[in-house]
Each structure stands twice: as C-alpha cells, then as structure tokens.
Amino acid sequence: MNDQTFRTAMGKFATGVTVVTTKHGEDIHGMTANAFMSVSLNPKLVLISIDEKATMINFINKSNKFAVSILSEDQKDVSAYFAGQDKEARDVEFNWFNDMPTIKDSLANLTCEVYDSVTAGDHTLYIGEVTDISVTEGEPLAFYEGKYRQMSDLNGVV
Ligand code: FAD
Ligand code: NAD
Known part of the structure; x- marks a missing residue:
C-alpha cells in the first residue's frame, strides 16, 4: 500500500479543522490540525496527533500545554496560513483565553495541560486534560477528500 492510497482513504473521513x-x-x-478527537468525559481529555517534523512538537514538549481552536466556515484562510500554505508572514493578533493564545472568532477554544504523550510512528499523540472551554455559535469549516468544505457542500456530496 502506498502513501497516497492511505491518504486517499483517510481523506474519506470528513473532519473539522482546528488550529x-x-x-x-x-x-x-x-x-x-485535523487529527483531533474527544477522548474522555471524566476526566475531560482530548487528543491531537502531531508530525515529528512539525515545529510544534518542540514547543509542546517545552510548554507542556496547548490550546485547540475549532475553526468556523469563514476561517479557511486561517487554516491555510497555519498550515504554512500561505507563505506571507502575518502579525497575528491572538485571542487570550485562560492565559493561552487562541484563534479569534473560532467556534470553540479549549485550553489543555498535557496529560500523556505517545510516540506513534512518525507522529506524537498528545492527550490533553481540558482546563477551560469557550464556545460560540456558527458553522464549522470541514475538510474532506483533501479539500476545505462547508456543511452545505457536504450535504451535496453525501
Ligand atoms: P510552521 O510550518 O513553521 O508554522 C505554520 C504556519 O504558522 C507558518 O506560516 C508560520 O509562519 C505560522 N505561525 C506559527 N506561529 C505563528 C505566530 N505566533 N505568529 C504568526 N505566524 C505564526 N499536521 C499534523 O502534524 N497533524 C495534523 O493533524 C494536521 N492536520 C492538518 C489539517 C489540514 C487541513 C492541513 C491543511 C494541514 C494539516 N497538517 C497537520 C499539516 C500542518 O498544518 C503543517 O505541516 C504545518 O506547517 C506544521 O506546522 P509547524 O509546527 O511545522 O510550523
Ligand atoms: P491529504 O489528501 O494529504 O489528507 C487526507 C487525509 O490523509 C488527512 O485528513 C489525514 O487524515 C491523512 N494524512 C495526510 N497526511 C498525513 C500524514 N503526514 N500523516 C498522517 N495522516 C495524514 O490532504 P492535503 O490537503 O494534501 O494536506 C495538506 C498537507 O497537510 C499535506 O502535507 C499533508 O500531509 C498534511 N496533513 C497532515 C495531517 C497529519 O499529519 N495528521 C493531516 C492532514 C494533512
């Protein structure tokens, strides 16, 4: 099985998009990151999966905490920027929440302390214990078959 077959199959799993x-x-x-999932209600745990080549690994290993911002359908440009696809450097104004930088105008912000981490192949799985949450109303940005989608698009393709 080649890498592209794996990515094509994984791309069939529609996800939201986070920063x-x-x-x-x-x-x-x-x-x-779209490799994000809810893990446990008691305690409240979430999981992210980060490529070993990502600069983010060094940051989380030092800070031992992270925040997750769930993006809205209007934030495709934010996703592209934080994926390094938009090369023009920006002076980003973060939203400060529970003393952590988060993405302004996202649907939900979670702050987490690292609860556990596991090396899994070429990624590290970080399980985070959620320390605070903020939620707003809106529609999510979706990612499906390697493309950004809106919920209305998904209604048209499934
Ligand atoms: P960089 O590539 O250096 O940073 C990313 C971008 O953010 C750069 O443009 C940088 O300038 C900017 N930036 C970062 N911090 C700041 C700041 N403080 N102020 C201003 N600009 C800043 N990879 C995974 O490992 N796991 C996933 O789950 C995952 N999901 C993805 C989902 C989607 C939809 C996409 C498009 C990509 C995904 N990736 C994922 C790939 C990942 O986003 C990229 O490889 C990313 O470039 C890795 O980031 P990095 O930590 O190496 O940092
Ligand atoms: P794509 O077609 O590569 O992604 C489809 C799906 O494949 C993703 O949703 C993810 O589940 C999986 N995937 C892709 N790359 C992976 C990787 N390196 N490790 C584990 N799973 C992976 O989508 P794209 O638009 O070409 O992606 C843009 C860039 O972002 C690519 O470089 C891709 O590798 C990276 N990406 C990485 C991850 C990840 O590390 N978990 C997830 C999504 C995208």
Whole structure:
C-alpha cells in the first residue's frame, strides 16, 4: 500500500479543522490540525496527533500545554496560513483565553495541560486534560477528500 492510497482513504473521513496553539515564555506557535478527537468525559481529555517534523512538537514538549481552536466556515484562510500554505508572514493578533493564545472568532477554544504523550510512528499523540472551554455559535469549516468544505457542500456530496 502506498502513501497516497492511505491518504486517499483517510481523506474519506470528513473532519473539522482546528488550529493548535501554544506558548513557551514569550514565544507563541500555531499550526493547523485535523487529527483531533474527544477522548474522555471524566476526566475531560482530548487528543491531537502531531508530525515529528512539525515545529510544534518542540514547543509542546517545552510548554507542556496547548490550546485547540475549532475553526468556523469563514476561517479557511486561517487554516491555510497555519498550515504554512500561505507563505506571507502575518502579525497575528491572538485571542487570550485562560492565559493561552487562541484563534479569534473560532467556534470553540479549549485550553489543555498535557496529560500523556505517545510516540506513534512518525507522529506524537498528545492527550490533553481540558482546563477551560469557550464556545460560540456558527458553522464549522470541514475538510474532506483533501479539500476545505462547508456543511452545505457536504450535504451535496453525501
Ligand atoms: P510552521 O510550518 O513553521 O508554522 C505554520 C504556519 O504558522 C507558518 O506560516 C508560520 O509562519 C505560522 N505561525 C506559527 N506561529 C505563528 C505566530 N505566533 N505568529 C504568526 N505566524 C505564526 N499536521 C499534523 O502534524 N497533524 C495534523 O493533524 C494536521 N492536520 C492538518 C489539517 C489540514 C487541513 C492541513 C491543511 C494541514 C494539516 N497538517 C497537520 C499539516 C500542518 O498544518 C503543517 O505541516 C504545518 O506547517 C506544521 O506546522 P509547524 O509546527 O511545522 O510550523
Ligand atoms: P491529504 O489528501 O494529504 O489528507 C487526507 C487525509 O490523509 C488527512 O485528513 C489525514 O487524515 C491523512 N494524512 C495526510 N497526511 C498525513 C500524514 N503526514 N500523516 C498522517 N495522516 C495524514 O490532504 P492535503 O490537503 O494534501 O494536506 C495538506 C498537507 O497537510 C499535506 O502535507 C499533508 O500531509 C498534511 N496533513 C497532515 C495531517 C497529519 O499529519 N495528521 C493531516 C492532514 C494533512
């Protein structure tokens, strides 16, 4: 099985899109991630999966905490930027929540302390214990078959 077959199959699993952020001292770092899931209600745990090549790994290993911002349908440009697809450097104004940088105008923000981490192949799985949550109304940005979608598009294709 080649990498493309794997990615094509995984792309059939429609997801939302998040930006994972963290802060170590004065340094803030963000990256786009769709490998995000809810894990446990008691305690409240979530999971993110980060490529070993991502700069984010060094940040979380030092800060031992991260935030997850669930993007709205209007934030495709934010996702592309934090995936490094939009090369023009930006001076991003973060939304400060529970002393962590998060993405402004996203649907939900979670702050987490690292509860556990596991190396899994070429990624590290970080399980985070949720320390605070904020939620707003709106429609999510979706990712399906390697493309950004809106919920209305998905209604048309499934
Ligand atoms: P970089 O590539 O250096 O940073 C990402 C971008 O954010 C750069 O443009 C950088 O300038 C900017 N940036 C970061 N911090 C700041 C700041 N403080 N101020 C201003 N700009 C800043 N990879 C995974 O490992 N796991 C996933 O689950 C995952 N899901 C993805 C889902 C989608 C839809 C897409 C498009 C990509 C996904 N990726 C995922 C790939 C990942 O987003 C990219 O490989 C990303 O570039 C890795 O980030 P990095 O930490 O190496 O940092
Ligand atoms: P794509 O067609 O590569 O993604 C389809 C699906 O494949 C993703 O939703 C994910 O589930 C899986 N996938 C892709 N790359 C992976 C990786 N390196 N490790 C584990 N699973 C992976 O979508 P695209 O628009 O070409 O992606 C843009 C870039 O972002 C690519 O470089 C891709 O590798 C990366 N990406 C990484 C992950 C991840 O690390 N979990 C997830 C999505 C996208």
